[in-house]
Amino acid sequence: MDEEESLVTIGGNGWGEAFLRAVFTQPQVGLHVLDRDLRVIKVNKVAAGLRGNPAERVVGRPAAEAYALYGIAYDETVLRDVLATGRSATDFLVTGRPTGDAHRRSVFSVSVHRLDDADGHALGLVVTSTDVTDRERARARLGLLHDAHERIGTGLDVERTARELVQVTLPGFADSVVVALTDAVLRGEDPALESADTAPLLRCAAAGRTEAGPPVPDVGPVLLPGIFGDTLPEAATLLPAEAADGRRPQAVLVAPLKAHGQVLGAVAFHRADTAEPYGPDDVVLADAIAARTATCLENALRFTREHVVMYALQGWPLRQHEATQRAVDVAQRHRPGGTGAGSWYDVIPLPGARVALVAGQVENPGLSAVATMSRLRTAVHSLSTLDLDPHELLARLHTTTRRLSGEQGDAPGADEPTASCTIAVYDPAVGRLDVARAGTSLFAVVRPDGSVDDRPVEDGPLLGAEGPPFACATHELPEGSTLCLASAPPPGDEGARPDGIMAALSRPDRDPEAMADDVERLLAPDRVLLLARTRRLSPDELAEWDIPFDFEAVGTARNLVEDRVAVWDLPLDPFAVTLVASELVTNAIRYGEAPITLRLLRDGAGVICEVSDAGQAAPHLRHAKAVDEGGRGLLICASIADDWGVRYIDDRKTVWAEIGTKGPARS
Template identity: 70%
Template sequence: MDADPEEPQDHATAGAPEERGLPETGDRPPDPEDPGHWDGAILDAIFTQSDVGLHVLDTSLRVVRVNDVGLHGLPAAQFLGLPAAVAYAPAGVSVDEDVLRQVLATGRPATNRLVTGRPPADRRIEYVSSVSVHRLQDRAGHVLGVVLTNTDVTERERAQGRLRLLHDAHERIGSSLDVERTAQELVAVTVPRFADTVVVALTDAVLKGLDPNLQARDTAPLLRCAAAGRTDAGPQAPEAGAVLLPGIFGDELPTSASLLPPDREGGSVGTRLVAPLTVRGQVFGAVAFSRSDDAEPYGAHDLDLVDNLAARTATCLENALRFTREHIVMTALQSWPLRQEEATQRAVDVARRRRPGGSGAGSWFDVIPLPGARVALVVGQVENAGLSAVATMSRLRTAVHSLTTLDLDPHELLARLHATTLRLAAEQETGPGGESPTASCTFAVHDPVGGRLDIARAGTSLFAVVHPDGSVDTNPVDDGPLLGAEGPPFACSSHLLPEGSILCMASAASGEDGPRTDDLVNGLAHPRRDLGAMADDVERLLAPDRMLLLARTRLLTSNEMAEWPIPFDFAAVGTARTHVEECLERWGHPADPFTATLLVSELVTNAIRYGAAPITLRLITDSTGLICEVSDAGQAAPHLRHAKAVDEGGRGLLICAALADSWGVRYTGDGKTVWAVV
């Protein structure tokens, strides 16, 4: 009888163990529904295979279990059973027990706390760990202790520290356009955050404000200490001005940041890091960073940081050096020409001030003597700042000095100066969106004979007149268009001022940076007080880089000026000569009477022959010179001509030109005045 082919089998004994993929030991597989079978294996894997440090503390904050991650060579066994504050002290870790007890009490975890430590093998190296603390409790809710996890974030924190240092360097280095101050700022940024001692040395050329030299391959430039700083533990730093090559920078200046061996001769075995301060091959100097013996030594990761610090400092040094050179040029241009108070004291007493600071705007003032003891007062400002503005200012000043020799009315002079500004703008190259140079200028002429003041203004430069009674006219002339800009004709006005009036002129615009009217009136109060003290008060009201000019007017006395009407008759020439001789004798003037009478004779004869009545003769004197003026109502322009040998006339002005130190003519609404100085 055949057997049943599908005889049932017992599942418990079906198949050998190796056929079912189970160990031969006969152990039963874990039940997935029972977590208890997994806890031990998972816990062992976490403690032995995880990259995260694990530290288990009981409720008394004693170490129960710890893995080997992040112990920096210390055996895990030496931590067990010890209080946390004692257990981690050898690793240089300070335990905040208050945080641990708070987690135990509240159950709220403390995460991502940064903890620093130093391994016993090398106390100079500091590591940083991110530690999180969680409360540990069983399934019944009983608190068993806390578990700490820590992750090494040393490199991350170092990278962030380098970024913060670079950010601070960009914020703080270069805050002033001064070479030595820039070097000091580099020291302030890096001590003690990056170095215990920092020495910044600059070349002699840079310290003198000259162009830096190009870097040579075989020779090291002469460097002098410009700034140095150190902590109490840092190596000694040289004194300012000390020569530093060869020395802390090595025998040859490196082309990039480099590590140097310890400076044992300097008394330190700490590490050193040096870098050149160069821009486009130009050597400005070098910087050396040193750390003390017990500080973490410099490594390769610090080289890029130092290169960036040096590049930032070198760029700021270049800007400071360029500003220094431009400032020297601007100061020289703004101080030209020399002061001429002595030549104008018969007409005005002046006080000048320049408000320091600012960006180097092209501001200027001038006091220019004119024929007839008159004086021209000029204040102007080129609108844009910088060296180009000062160069434009210098050319405009030259033009003003040239135009004053023509004895033009103030508004006519500004019109010609406007044409000069347009010509300068056409000569200058302006890039896309570039602006042509424009300038404001106030030009005033004061005549001490009658107290007449003629004013013309381009732009909105400050101008005020203080009368002897203390009243202040803050707008004696209207604003006009800027020189070089489009607009109506230049504003002009005329005034008759009593002696002792004060003219206040400043290059500060009447906009937001100008003084308030009330403050200006208060600063100009009491016109009889010292002119210098008044200038000091007004100067404080001005914006930086502005010029101030105060002038107290004078009138000529009978000992300085004499005037006679001359009949329109050739017979009056002799009378004119007599007036001159008597006046020179009364004044005791050193001028040669023969020369003076001959000049007056020729000028009066010329006025009678070619001019029109009435004719006036005027003599104006100072300590050495004598001004002879003859005025008439004619408008014909006198000019030199060379008479032939047989000509009876035509030699008058030629004689005047030969005998006089200078001569000229000016036109007025009533005619003209021909003058000569002997």
């Protein structure tokens, strides 16, 4: 027996009427039967749009006209297609507003099937509808929450995050949205500094509305007390709205933006008077969206604070010391990009009118890189006082970097710091350049004829990494040569094309500032650039004599120094200068080896006295007894001079003393 025969049998036994009665009286699925002209000929009480209304209001009307009375739009094309083809249309959604509840929007899942007679001719249609409003609302809430996770917090800026919250929730969740943040958050400060006993000062950071939405304030005004209530609620809350014109406006849904107990701001959602009011599920959703936004705001605030710290650490004011102008003319460039690249440069004056040029960069950008950069920069300044050769200074800086790596290695997720660094020491007295390099940062020498040497020193291992000794080289430069130092490109940036940089450097007829402008345009932000045009000391600034290896030559040296001080007409006590020179020469003859060279350098209103010999023994101060006949030479020099020291170059040492270079001459 087939299905059709079964139905006939059931009908013959009285089951047919019972079956139809049960179908039309069940309370879950709405039924309406249409004839071939798509007129309603029978409905049950739960049919879409009726909800307790008399069936006479729709029976006999065309389907589209009947249900338009209840805000439900049927697609007549779908109905006619099912009638013509016999192919059912199932589970398509229609929306409407039930009678007596103009604010509530209902969603129905509708299916349409054709009714045929025994010969297979179409009699009409049967339309079933099921209320799926709760299901679709839950799906919409999940979709909105997903959008919030995807679209809020795409940037590390608090105001941008506030605008994204408005864009995500408008118009699907609200007709007007106002996001306010505390003054501390807008200034990039830690909200924990705000007193917990006082209501936070909230300012409008973003707002938006639909055409039907209530008005919203402009960005900037103070909003508390105001639309968020007299005090900010602890969780998402519905606040009753008041209207003076007798209307019944919608309640405002207010949610605080809090992270780890600290108030970052608040958001207010408002729907138009004709929209469906907020319910408990909407309050839960608002809480979840606010929590997501607060997390993004906290991340943005942390980035802002780190950005401020990094900018402050990297944006140090670098002044060109007058002492460096005697050796080089310097042009410096640094365009901070806020990535925490850890780049730095320095121009450090050294004894003997020399100058050290430094450019470096810590790998793995971030706040820790900037902090490491500051510590390495301090170490370079400290080590430079030892008058070490550049490659020896890098070796000690390498040890410092490894020590920092050991300190940070215990921290979870900490990267072991490594750094690139180039150190060049230039002596204007002889035009000598000593350079050493760790890593692959840019270093080039431009000679006065326009030729460019882009590899005056080989690449070396990074500071803090394993590798061979650091590469070093020595050059003798003609006056007017230009040194170019720049930090390495940041990760992911291959850097400017070398031929472009070389072309920008190959015109030495320009001053260093103009050359720096051309090169800077080729470099990425956060890279530092240092250009130095070399000078040579003139005969009016430098005097040098070879001194015989004989104590009788001490008097001759004294006379040479006295005459030169007189020629230079310096406001110094000649006796003090000659005494220092004679003691240094005596010390070299007594403890050093031939040959001996005496050099006098003019330094503004003072002089620098240098005595070089081939001995390697380091001089040191002695505290002679009252009955001792000697041992007071360096003590006398240290008492008279502003500063003194010793340095080693190749197979020679030089003992130097500065007199009158840091203030008025001593009498």
